[in-house]
Amino acid sequence: YLPSLTVLNLPWGRKQFGQDIPDWLRYHTEEELDKLIEHSLANKRRRVMTITEFKEEAKIKREWMIEKLLSRGQICIIAGPAKARKTWVVLNLVKCLLDNTPFCGIQEFKPILPEPPKILFWEEEGPAEDLDERIDLVLKGIDLPGKLFIAHQLGMKLDEDKWIQYIIQEIEKYDIDLFIIDPFARTYSIDDENSSANMGKVWSRVAQIMNRFP
Numbered sequence: 001y002l003p004s005l006t007v008l009n010l011p012w013g014r015k016q017f018g019q020d021i022p023d024w025l026r027y028h029t030e031e032e033l034d035k036l037i038e039h040s041l042a043n044k045r046r047r048v049m050t051i052t053e054f055k056e057e058a059k060i061k062r063e064w065m066i067e068k069l070l071s072r073g074q075i076c077i078i079a080g081p082a083k084a085r086k087t088w089v090v091l092n093l094v095k096c097l098l099d100n101t102p103f104c105g106i107q108e109f110k111p112i113l114p115e116p117p118k119i120l121f122w123e124e125e126g127p128a129e130d131l132d133e134r135i136d137l138v139l140k141g142i143d144l145p146g147k148l149f150i151a152h153q154l155g156m157k158l159d160e161d162k163w164i165q166y167i168i169q170e171i172e173k174y175d176i177d178l179f180i181i182d183p184f185a186r187t188y189s190i191d192d193e194n195s196s197a198n199m200g201k202v203w204s205r206v207a208q209i210m211n212r213f214p
Helices: 030-044 051-058 086-099 128-138 161-174 196-212
Strands: 064-066 119-123 148-152 178-182
Touching (some): 064 086, 086 128, 086 178, 119 161, 128 148, 148 161, 161 196
Parallel strands (some): 119 148, 119 178
């Protein structure tokens, strides 16, 4: 007797043929299969639960990237007025993770990952030279190839379907652990950001990405 059954839809690529998991694994890795299973189970948990089920779910410990500051599957917003050095703060967050040092020297906020994560830094503001200089200043001496990936002024719009699919594609391509957008205000085309209906569309796309990579 099976208490529950989950149907896993395998994403077949072009010119890929088969009927089951062994066939699918001829074109993909076991790591990709594990991620599909995790994603399916995460979606399955999004349901109305009894209080007993909820308490069992709540016992699952969060997976910290930076202790008491940033965990996997979390949305983190760094807000402030223009020219408040928000990008510098984000780059110090990157330094903390890639250099295995406490964030801004605060011992309470130390990275606790077994290995440095892969980070996608999506910058939609300022010239490439400025970003490059900041990276050199903050991340000097850190081995960056294979760990830090940059998307610079590609014109990404979170409220357009084509961009969501492209973002998901790139995250999967490079096996990204942390996705950074700077600045968020440049990544949607709606006119009135104070409209809850308009911003709801943007955040629903963010949720789409989060659901794909729980």
